[in-house]
Amino acid sequence: MVINSRFFNRSELIGFFALALVLFVILPLFLDIFRLNLVAKYLTYAFVGIGLVLCWGYGGILSLGQGVFFGLGGYCMAMYLKLEASSVANTKIQSTPGIPDFMDWNQITQIPLFWKPFHSFPLTILAILVVPAFFAFIIGAAMFKRRVGGVYFAIITQAIAAILTILIVGQQGYTGGINGITDLRTLHGWDIRTDHAKFILYFVEVVLLFGCIIAAQFIRLTKLGRILVAMRDQEDRVRFSGYSVANFMIFAFCAAAVFASIGGALFTLEVGFMSPSFVGIVPSIEMVIYTAVGGRMSIFGAVWGSLLVNFAKTSLSESFPQLWLFGLGALFIAVVLAFPNGLSGIWADYVQPRIDRLLASRKPKSAPGYVADGAPAE
Amino acid sequence: MLGDYSIGDLGAILAMQGFAGLILFSVYVLMALGLAIIFGQMGVINMAHGEFMILGAYVTWMTSNAVQHFAPSLFPGYFFLAMILAFIASGALGMLVEWALIRHLYKRPLDTLLATWGLSLILQQAYRSIFGAREVGVELPDWMMGSWPATDSIQIPINGMFVMALTMLITIAVAYVLYWSKWGKQVRAVVQNRVMAGAVGINTEKVDCYTFGLGCGIAGIAGSAFTMIGSTGPTAGQLYIVDTFLVVVFGGAASLLGTIASAFSISQTQSTLEFFLSGSMAKVITLLTIVGILMVRPQGLFALKVRK
Amino acid sequence: MLIGHQPKDFLLAVSGLTVSFDGFKAVNDLSFYVEENEIRVIIGPNGAGKTTVLDLICGKTRATSGSIQFRGQELTRLRENEIVQAGVGRKFQTPSVFEDLTVFENLEISYPRGRTVFGSLAFKRDDAVKQRVEEVAEMIFLKDRLNTYADQLSHGQKQWLEIGMLLIQDPDLLMLDEPVAGMSVSERAKTAELLNRIIKDRSVLVIEHDMKFVEDIAHKVTVLHQGQILSEGTMEHVKNDPKVIEVYLGH
Numbered sequence: 001m002v003i004n005s006r007f008f009n010r011s012e013l014i015g016f017f018a019l020a021l022v023l024f025v026i027l028p029l030f031l032d033i034f035r036l037n038l039v040a041k042y043l044t045y046a047f048v049g050i051g052l053v054l055c056w057g058y059g060g061i062l063s064l065g066q067g068v069f070f071g072l073g074g075y076c077m078a079m080y081l082k083l084e085a086s087s088v089a090n091t092k093i094q095s096t097p098g099i100p101d102f103m104d105w106n107q108i109t110q111i112p113l114f115w116k117p118f119h120s121f122p123l124t125i126l127a128i129l130v131v132p133a134f135f136a137f138i139i140g141a142a143m144f145k146r147r148v149g150g151v152y153f154a155i156i157t158q159a160i161a162a163i164l165t166i167l168i169v170g171q172q173g174y175t176g177g178i179n180g181i182t183d184l185r186t187l188h189g190w191d192i193r194t195d196h197a198k199f200i201l202y203f204v205e206v207v208l209l210f211g212c213i214i215a216a217q218f219i220r221l222t223k224l225g226r227i228l229v230a231m232r233d234q235e236d237r238v239r240f241s242g243y244s245v246a247n248f249m250i251f252a253f254c255a256a257a258v259f260a261s262i263g264g265a266l267f268t269l270e271v272g273f274m275s276p277s278f279v280g281i282v283p284s285i286e287m288v289i290y291t292a293v294g295g296r297m298s299i300f301g302a303v304w305g306s307l308l309v310n311f312a313k314t315s316l317s318e319s320f321p322q323l324w325l326f327g328l329g330a331l332f333i334a335v336v337l338a339f340p341n342g343l344s345g346i347w348a349d350y351v352q353p354r355i356d357r358l359l360a361s362r363k364p365k366s367a368p369g370y371v372a373d374g375a376p377a378e
Numbered sequence: 379m380l381g382d383y384s385i386g387d388l389g390a391i392l393a394m395q396g397f398a399g400l401i402l403f404s405v406y407v408l409m410a411l412g413l414a415i416i417f418g419q420m421g422v423i424n425m426a427h428g429e430f431m432i433l434g435a436y437v438t439w440m441t442s443n444a445v446q447h448f449a450p451s452l453f454p455g456y457f458f459l460a461m462i463l464a465f466i467a468s469g470a471l472g473m474l475v476e477w478a479l480i481r482h483l484y485k486r487p488l489d490t491l492l493a494t495w496g497l498s499l500i501l502q503q504a505y506r507s508i509f510g511a512r513e514v515g516v517e518l519p520d521w522m523m524g525s526w527p528a529t530d531s532i533q534i535p536i537n538g539m540f541v542m543a544l545t546m547l548i549t550i551a552v553a554y555v556l557y558w559s560k561w562g563k564q565v566r567a568v569v570q571n572r573v574m575a576g577a578v579g580i581n582t583e584k585v586d587c588y589t590f591g592l593g594c595g596i597a598g599i600a601g602s603a604f605t606m607i608g609s610t611g612p613t614a615g616q617l618y619i620v621d622t623f624l625v626v627v628f629g630g631a632a633s634l635l636g637t638i639a640s641a642f643s644i645s646q647t648q649s650t651l652e653f654f655l656s657g658s659m660a661k662v663i664t665l666l667t668i669v670g671i672l673m674v675r676p677q678g679l680f681a682l683k684v685r686k
Numbered sequence: 687m688l689i690g691h692q693p694k695d696f697l698l699a700v701s702g703l704t705v706s707f708d709g710f711k712a713v714n715d716l717s718f719y720v721e722e723n724e725i726r727v728i729i730g731p732n733g734a735g736k737t738t739v740l741d742l743i744c745g746k747t748r749a750t751s752g753s754i755q756f757r758g759q760e761l762t763r764l765r766e767n768e769i770v771q772a773g774v775g776r777k778f779q780t781p782s783v784f785e786d787l788t789v790f791e792n793l794e795i796s797y798p799r800g801r802t803v804f805g806s807l808a809f810k811r812d813d814a815v816k817q818r819v820e821e822v823a824e825m826i827f828l829k830d831r832l833n834t835y836a837d838q839l840s841h842g843q844k845q846w847l848e849i850g851m852l853l854i855q856d857p858d859l860l861m862l863d864e865p866v867a868g869m870s871v872s873e874r875a876k877t878a879e880l881l882n883r884i885i886k887d888r889s890v891l892v893i894e895h896d897m898k899f900v901e902d903i904a905h906k907v908t909v910l911h912q913g914q915i916l917s918e919g920t921m922e923h924v925k926n927d928p929k930v931i932e933v934y935l936g937h
Binding site: 226234250 | 744746765766767770771775776778782783784785786787791792794795796798800801802803806807808809848851855
């Protein structure tokens with residue numbers, strides 16, 4: 001991949017370095033490890049957000065089931081960590097030592113077959129990338145090939161999120177049920193619960209986040225990115241230009257699924273457990289709102305949206321638990337009604353022009369880097 | 379419904395199970411009816427539909443308490459008053475929401491979905507702040523309690539029969555309003571061709587507003603009926619919203635008959651499976667089947683043939 | 687009279703084509719043949735099924751029965767994008783361009799390379815692409831608007847852009863649905879000039895109401911009425927056909 005001078009335009013470059021400065025330098029310098037770990041938790045949603053920018057902002061495909069993929073990634077990682085934490089030595093008080101505690105509580109005496117691959121770390125990493133892509137491909141192929149999109153797609157993906165949650169909660173012996181998979185300790189022998197480990201994991205996550213940002217930006221800048229935009233408005237014209245629209249939708253949906261899954265896997269590492277409450281309808285739709293608040297057309301916006309909304313959620317629900325849901329609800333409505341392009345839209349419409357005017361000594365009239373007026377408003 | 383009695387000789391348990399399925403069917407139909415109007419006729423995704431239902435349930439609860447307190451002699455009939463009040467309260471809130479929110483978003487269906495989800499969060503928190511987080515249950519009048527012995531071994535609960543009868547009545551009323559009344563024709567005219575409907579003198583904005591209000595009002599009645607068989611909490615609506623949407627979509631969004639057929643097949647599948655499996659697996663298999671069928675046949679059971 | 691021919695002799699051979707919507711036959715047992723480099727105009731009153739015929743050929747609507755052979759390839763079994771790749775281009779009645787993309791990007795998307803998902807990821811904007819885009823942009827009078835977003839263009843310019851997008855596909859059969867409708871007089875003249883230039887070396891199927899325009903370009907005219915062919919032949923022949931006069935003037 002050649003990063004040429006136009007990979008980021010000027011304002012995107014500023015955005016890139018501003019984000020890097022904040023995440024790599026400012027936050028680690030000024031936050032204690034507890035708060036930094038919270039930031040790490042918020043940032044796992046940014047992975048989902050980046051996927052949603054591609055799939056929803058660019059491709060116009062709204063998935064209300066991103067929690068499914070977040071959960072798949074998270075559970076894959078959790079299964080690996082749980083197996084490692086359930087060594088015979090750690091679990092000798094159980095009636096069947098060597099299996100996860102919740103299996104023992106549910107009278108299961110053998111590790112089920114689908115858990116077996118998660119003894120291996122490379123297979124776990126592979127599963128985190130492949131399993132969600134596989135499911136997204138099945139769902140996408142079934143629906144997009146039949147030209148089901150828009151609202152129907154949103155409802156079906158939401159139903160899938162509901163189904164997976166019920167399944168996980170119901171199959172307690174295999175999944176840990178409503179409590180999820182808890183009491184995770186070490187990654188390849190390295191204790192992930194220490195402050196030091198949390199510090200390192202934060203940086204691992206931020207590096208991966210920037211990797212995803214660059215990957216998403218790369219996709220956006222290829223012809224595929226332009227086809228996604230084209231498809232959103234004129235599906236038929238894309239078809240009659242010789243493209244299989246369904247394949248492009250499947251790609252966008254699969255890419256979003258993989259991004260979400262990486263986020264989920266990191267969530268498990270940062271927080272130390274995984275549970276169905278991060279899989280279902282409510283978290284899935286909240287992930288959409290993080291993206292919408294940041295700006296559905298902006299990759300950086302998705303990151304800021306995840307950070308800011310989650311920060312607001314934590315601080316509001318700490319001090320005014322009642323206000324939080326009112327605030328979140330109002331935020332949903334306000335963003336949709338008044339600011340369909342979210343914070344990045346506000347930035348591009350109000351802040352950027354002022355900055356430009358300040359620097360207006362020599363300004364060639366150039367096309368904006370991302371389409372600020374891309375909202376399907378008209 | 380009569381089939382229920384004839385299978386009585388197949389075994390009392392099976393009959394009771396079938397009856398449980400019929401009650402579930404009634405609940406699904408009641409919830410789906412309002413949504414079939416709003417989503418099926420107007421194409422609006424109202425994720426707050428469950429909260430409109432819960433509003434009806436809370437209104438019923440308040441009416442029951444008020445009647446018990448101020449006019450205990452009228453208590454046996456309070457439910458009819460409660461239903462009317464629930465319809466008015468949910469309908470009025472629906473019209474307000476249409477005016478403030480929905481009408482700006484008719485061309486952006488996905489955004490409607492997000493905005494109404496926001497609304498549902500606000501309503502949930504409002505219920506929690508006003509009524510408390512605990513579930514509330516209404517007290518049934520004496521005549522609704524107990525059960526009717528169909529045979530020696532089969533007991534049919536009276537409140538269940540009442541809900542079923544109510545469902546039938548409301549369904550007929552909605553079918554009448556939509557398909558035979560002048561107003562229903564206007565609604566369908568607006569749905570089919572908004573510009574043309576406006577051109578022939580239909581006030582499309584008013585029709586939109588009343589249609590949305592009607593859908594929400596029916597949700598209110600559904601919530602009211604719901605109190606007869608279960609208790610109500612602030613987040614109860616959210617539990618049902620996915621099921622309800624699937625019922626409507628599975629039935630073929632624009633078809634009332636489809637909605638009923640779909641509610642029937644889904645509820646019977648689920649209650650039959652519950653007989654063999656755990657509740658959660660029954661639900662998973664039912665929902666998976668619906669999703670699977672919808673992937674193969676996206677137009678649902680009863681799709682209108684349209685020339686594209 | 688055409689029974690002896692192999693369909694292969696024609697670029698496009700439509701035979702026995704029928705489509706019914708809920709029992710209403712919009713196109714009824716229609717057969718016609720288009721030769722290489724022929725310019726065929728389809729005329730007919732409203733509701734005659736003209737646009738439906740184009741929809742059927744390009745795969746937008748599925749035929750109930752009948753066959754559409756393009757260079758011996760059966761189109762009724764292909765998906766829309768496969769039909770495009772086989773060499774059929776279609777312009778819609780209302781301009782359909784990608785409003786959120788620039789003129790350059792609109793044309794580039796239509797450039798016939800990298801049409802698969804991974805092909806489009808690997809697609810490079812090389813000199814061949816740039817040159818071809820500029821060439822076409824010049825033809826469609828949009829050379830100085832390459833960096834303009836398409837939603838900024840006038841109605842006529844959007845029509846030209848769509849024609850340009852077809853042109854860059856370089857189809858063997860070009861289908862145009864009312865290419866000059868809704869244009870100003872001067873735009874109309876420019877479009878006629880443009881069309882006259884691009885219809886060389888390919889077959890063209892045009893739906894048009896503007897009779898002067900039809901007379902200018904048509905090799906052969908097919909008159910549709912109620913989903914069936916009423917008359918076919920040269921403009922002169924068709925104009926004097928009593929059945930045509932009856933349909934157009936009789937009611």
